[in-house]
Amino acid sequence: MSDPREWIAASLLPGIGPVTLARLRQEGTDIPRLLRGETALPQNCRLRPQTLAALHEYQRHGELYRQAEALLAYAETEQLHLLPLPHPDYPELLRQIADPPLVLWIRGDPGVLSLPQLALVGSRKASREGGRLAYEFATALSASGVIPVSGLALGIDAATHRACVDRQAPTTAVVGTGLDQVYPRRHQALAAAIVEQGGAIVSEYPPGTAPLPGNFPKRNRIISGLAVGTLVVEAALRSGSLITARQALEQGREVFAIPGSIHHPLSRGCHALIREGAILVEQVDQIIEQLGSLMGSLLVAGDVASSVEAPPPSPLLQQIPFDSIWLDSLAVELELPVAELQATLMLLELDGYIELSGSRVRRLR
Numbered sequence: 429m430s431d432p433r434e435w436i437a438a439s440l441l442p443g444i445g446p447v448t449l450a451r452l453r454q455e456g457t458d459i460p461r462l463l464r465g466e467t468a469l470p471q472n473c474r475l476r477p478q479t480l481a482a483l484h485e486y487q488r489h490g491e492l493y494r495q496a497e498a499l500l501a502y503a504e505t506e507q508l509h510l511l512p513l514p515h516p517d518y519p520e521l522l523r524q525i526a527d528p529p530l531v532l533w534i535r536g537d538p539g540v541l542s543l544p545q546l547a548l549v550g551s552r553k554a555s556r557e558g559g560r561l562a563y564e565f566a567t568a569l570s571a572s573g574v575i576p577v578s579g580l581a582l583g584i585d586a587a588t589h590r591a592c593v594d595r596q597a598p599t600t601a602v603v604g605t606g607l608d609q610v611y612p613r614r615h616q617a618l619a620a621a622i623v624e625q626g627g628a629i630v631s632e633y634p635p636g637t638a639p640l641p642g643n644f645p646k647r648n649r650i651i652s653g654l655a656v657g658t659l660v661v662e663a664a665l666r667s668g669s670l671i672t673a674r675q676a677l678e679q680g681r682e683v684f685a686i687p688g689s690i691h692h693p694l695s696r697g698c699h700a701l702i703r704e705g706a707i708l709v710e711q712v713d714q715i716i717e718q719l720g721s722l723m724g725s726l727l728v729a730g731d732v733a734s735s736v737e738a739p740p741p742s743p744l745l746q747q748i749p750f751d752s753i754w755l756d757s758l759a760v761e762l763e764l765p766v767a768e769l770q771a772t773l774m775l776l777e778l779d780g781y782i783e784l785s786g787s788r789v790r791r792l793r
Contacts, residue, residue: 430460432531435512436634437463437486437496439530443476446527446632459530463487499634506635508607509534517542525653525679529632535607536628540598545577545654546715547676549669550584550661551694556783557792558662558694559587561686565659566591566599568712575600577654579647580615580629584661584669589622598627602651604643607631611639630654648672649679656719657682659709663697670697673706682718684709689751744772745781748791755787 438449438459452473453459461467465487469475475483486492503510511518511532519541522528534541546569548562566576566588576592577600578585585601592599601622603611607629610616619629632650633643648671652658658676660683663669673683683706688695702708709715747762755773759766773789776782782791 430512430514432510432512433493433496433500434460434463435531436499436510437492439632440492440495440634441479441482443479443482446529449530450527502635503533506535506608508635509538511538511541519654521545521656522650522653525649527649528653529650531632531634533607533631533634534628536623537598537626538628540575540600540626540628541630541654543575543598544573544656545575545600546719547577547651547655547658547672548584548588548661549578549648549651549658549672550663551667551669552581552583552585553694554583554587554662555692555694557688558584560780560792562587562661563591565661565686565712567595569715570595570597570599572712572716575627577602577651579603579644579651580610580619581644582612586615586618589618589627592627593618593621593625596625598622598625600627600654601629602647602654603629603631604633604647605631605639606633606635606637608635609637609639644668645671649675652676652681653679655681657684657715659684659686659715660698660701660706661686662688662694663701664693665696665700667697670701673701677705682707684715684718686710691751745776745791748776748782748789750791752785752788752790755789758789 449459455470457470458467463483463486482492511534513528513530517538548566550558550562562584569576570592575598576588578588580589580601580603589599589601599622605611610619622629645668648668652672652675658673658681660669660673676683683701685698685701685706685708687698687702687708707718755766755769759769773782773784777784781793782789
């Protein structure tokens, strides 16, 4: 394999992105040889002046060369792992997408990336129910031998990673910054726990890269590209989660969506995906059944399903709708005193089966 500095430098070239670099490779251009000036560009390809200037600078061991050398030294000092595109351990599924990253920077165990992955994505402003569903699905998937992969963001991402950390199991977090930073900052402890529990934090951006807004939509293709499928837990009609799901479809991967209340704005994105052909799922075993042949040897569907707790046989719980209802109305329907009803509801809320909001209640599961 060629010098990793060459792949680092190629990823830093100004005025050229993964799509153009992928097209050059498809046309037979060897990127390291191009950097060294040992091969010419295809006749139908023109690079921007700033890109050509950077190539010449690298060949003279100028600033771009020194920057790549410094980043390689930093990775060795900080015990970061580098996986350039031709590396034998580079994830094969990710290599197959139209615009794979030239270099993956990894903190933690790079071997995790060779295991079956399933992406879990959703709203940063997830509801309590959405967070619970992400946590339970991630727990069951992890127990089945699948690595949940997400983006270390607030909401659904965080619930996914915490589920794995809590069961001391690996998870993959794909970030939109350099690995010398954690964004959002409140997830520093979570990021450290992911590494401690044998997981991996992955970025295509070199150390020193700030959390620029444009980085996060780009990193979504890596989340879906690493995975055999993508599960959308909650999403608004316009959200990064739907971008990830549609990228998964473009990459030839399965997309799953959890339905919700027709009145909840964070259900509308999932419903839109289902109308477009995403697979509606209510239990983890439905995902396993669909992807089992791709994921390898996993627990049988019944074992996976049993790892997600079922609601208790409560007659009262069965009478509470998933859409919000006034407590007074529910008390009338059940012919119960309001005080007695509230006492029972408090116990159900503590167990996570319902959500009380002022004088209204709704069932969560």
